[in-house]
Amino acid sequence: MKLFAESLMSELEHQLKLIHLETENPIQSAEQAIKNSVAALEKLKIFFIKHKRLNKTEEIEFFRNIKPKFASKLIYYNEIYTIETNKAFGSQKTIAKYYKAELLKLKVFFKKNQEFYRYYRTANNYLDTKYFVRTKYDLKLMVDSYYFQADHRFTTSHDYKVARILANDEIKVFLEEQIQKLGRKTITIQSPSSLPKGPKWTGSKVELIELIYALHTEGVFNNGASGLKEVTTFFEYSFNIDLGQFNRVFLEIRNRKSERTKFLNTLKNKLMIRMDEADEN
Template structure:
């Protein structure tokens, strides 16, 4: 079981790495990650149900160390997707409040499970026979309602808590990084002797243009993050693009002319060139 799990995790990690290399948008990479994590988790469960443990220690190791690693990834990406799709439109202050609310939820979970958190993090194993062996539920220990809904052939009372702890650590880091980015001041742009230019086209059109330019890698040799580029355009043109990643999802969902603005730019530029040729 251990070898199968390690092989499955290696394969999964490679797939996740590919997803992150293709897009920096949280909603997009979270959505794609969930699509590969669910079948991967099902493979783990199918193999597990066919396997017979020779020793209790092997079963404990599976539910304390192996399964939570897979479950934590699914929890993490699902939470990132929910956090980003639930992110409000508005100024940075509004978005920062949204992220802080999510941090408070993590703190609440920690407080409610402080005893087990300490048990797990310190490497204590004295109660592993109760926490990580199937069919050993004890109502005197704090149990998640999730446990009673789960397939108890593939669950113990505390393997989900471990997965939640692992996921929460990553979610906390993600939220803190996003808040830090919001608090960063944009680089000053030298506007000496230049007239301020204000974007008077639609925000959707500007977002389509930004995605195209970022995809081509024309900023800092392709090393700039999409959010950095978007912030630059917002600052330069004094425009608030709100949840630009959600707008991009809407652009992707167009039934015809997904690159409507880019197509218009191309057509009008060609017409301008043709007119110049005739004069």
């Protein structure tokens, strides 16, 4: 089951990459991506239903970690298609306001499902037999209405909710990127040749992004008034480095299975060692 799913996901991701390379229009690419995602999910369903020798542990693994990855692709591209087709023509300010309203919808979902969100993100498993085993549901555990319309051979009470959480992470990144594009301004800065050369960042881009997010979260720039994009641009210029789609990198950092603040933990440990050595001298 796991090998089949991994192979199928690899094939789907390859197809999605090709779609994005060949189609710049977000509506057209989303439309094609939906078709591919539906086809992949249908293949997964057929294989799963025929595979009848799953024990409870394998069933939980499938509905908690495997199926949601496929379903999240479909949810994501369907939402992007809806967002882009409903986007009204107007000024940059009007469109930015529209995207911000869509971001607020994601926050509403988070608040409504905060308890389950925390359960899933902290890798708890004490309710997995209720959440991710078929034919079991408890209305007190916030079951989506989708569950009662779905094929119960291929659905549990909460696998869709996990898929929605994964999709929302990606939708948030998409919306933030669109808002950033609309808000970009031409900034005239002094020519680097006329400025003294500073130190070069020789760590990884991921480490620098982790550091930037930590500093920005603490509000150490302009008493917390500086925006994340402004701070990131400053670091890019200061170290002559292109951090690219830093929002997506941060999403990958958040999805680490262990040590989400890996670089910050390393900094803390090494600074403590340096202090200890200084105390000994």
